[in-house]
Amino acid sequence: MKILQALLGAVAAVSLFAASASAQNYPERSITMVVPFSAGGPTDTVARLVAESMSKDLGQQIIVENVGGAGGTLGAGRVAQADPDGYTVLLHHIGMATSATLYRKLAYDTLNAFEYVGLVTEVPMTIVARKDFEPTDLKGLIDYVKANKDTVTVANAGIGAASHLCGMMFMSAIDTQLTTVPYKGTGPAMTDLLGGQVDMMCDQTTNTTKQIQGGTIKAYAVTSPARLKIFPDLPTAEEAGLSGFQVGIWHGIYAPKGTPAEVTERLSKSLQLALKDENVVARFAELGTEPSSQEDATPAALKAKLESEIARWKPVIEAAGQFAD
Numbered sequence: 001m002k003i004l005q006a007l008l009g010a011v012a013a014v015s016l017f018a019a020s021a022s023a024q025n026y027p028e029r030s031i032t033m034v035v036p037f038s039a040g041g042p043t044d045t046v047a048r049l050v051a052e053s054m055s056k057d058l059g060q061q062i063i064v065e066n067v068g069g070a071g072g073t074l075g076a077g078r079v080a081q082a083d084p085d086g087y088t089v090l091l092h093h094i095g096m097a098t099s100a101t102l103y104r105k106l107a108y109d110t111l112n113a114f115e116y117v118g119l120v121t122e123v124p125m126t127i128v129a130r131k132d133f134e135p136t137d138l139k140g141l142i143d144y145v146k147a148n149k150d151t152v153t154v155a156n157a158g159i160g161a162a163s164h165l166c167g168m169m170f171m172s173a174i175d176t177q178l179t180t181v182p183y184k185g186t187g188p189a190m191t192d193l194l195g196g197q198v199d200m201m202c203d204q205t206t207n208t209t210k211q212i213q214g215g216t217i218k219a220y221a222v223t224s225p226a227r228l229k230i231f232p233d234l235p236t237a238e239e240a241g242l243s244g245f246q247v248g249i250w251h252g253i254y255a256p257k258g259t260p261a262e263v264t265e266r267l268s269k270s271l272q273l274a275l276k277d278e279n280v281v282a283r284f285a286e287l288g289t290e291p292s293s294q295e296d297a298t299p300a301a302l303k304a305k306l307e308s309e310i311a312r313w314k315p316v317i318e319a320a321g322q323f324a325d
């Protein structure tokens with residue numbers, strides 16, 4: 001028995017040593033960053049900008065893999081199941097918190113399935129519609145959708161997505177249920193909005209800015225507390241008449257539970273550098289957002305944010321009473 005215990009102890013010591021030795025040399029090969037939405041959408045845009053910059057510091061490529069579906073929960077589930085070796089990470093947004101309540105059954109336990117790297121950015125949303133949609137301002141939009149509630153369609157990226165959350169907030173603020181059309185991400189939803197196959201959407205500025213500026217879609221309001229520098233003429237939802245309608249879509253990077261702390265710390269240092277990278281800062285500004293602070297780009301800050309956001313949205317979602325299985 002004693003010999004067996006000694007042997008087991010030795011095996012554990014050797015594997016601990018191996019894990020910490022490989023954490024010291026990390027990363028030795030490319031890293032996969034899972035984005036739980038389609039390519040070309042706003043979460044993907046943020047991920048690719050940050051991944052490119054982090055790759056330079058890490059000396060290894062970060063390859064973005066899009067695993068869209070079920071409002072981001074498929075991609076998150078994939079990372080929860082991945083080896084905790086630092087070679088698979090997840091870049092997700094506020095949906096990580098809202099899906100914890102929205103889904104009756106998730107394939108992972110949100111608060112216990114991940115390690116944390118840090119916060120990346122918080123992006124405002126915009127309420128937009130296809131170019132030839134009749135209403136010209138938010139008040140007109142509200143009147144119009146109330147009068148045409150059986151025909152107006154609203155795109156989103158599935159239950160748990162930011163666009164779903166914002167759409168739900170809009171419908172509950174105006175007390176009108178509209179038909180929603182789910183996509184695997186708002187990249188393809190934007191294609192349909194541009195093509196006129198769907199009427200409206202609420203999505204991050206990281207997806208809508210170019211089209212609003214180019215006049216290829218109509219914008220009615222931003223969901224930030226103040227107007228944005230890039231859209232000085234676009235009112236906030238609050239000032240345009242939707243009282244308390246504010247939401248910011250925060251993004252964070254996670255790793256599977258059990259990923260060594262040396263690895264998440266290394267990734268966090270790299271994230272902090274990326275968020276100071278002039279190219280990243282400039283691109284974020286063009287897209288109506290800014291990088292998270294250096295203090296927020298840390299494991300502790302992301303953990304605290306996720307916990308507080310689950311607590312913040314739980315009562316709101318429960319009151320709305322719409323859940324997914």
Ligand code: ASP
Nearest residue numbers: 037041043162163185186
């Ligand atoms: N913006 C999308 C959302 O609704 C996700 C995406 O495609 O990036 O959450």
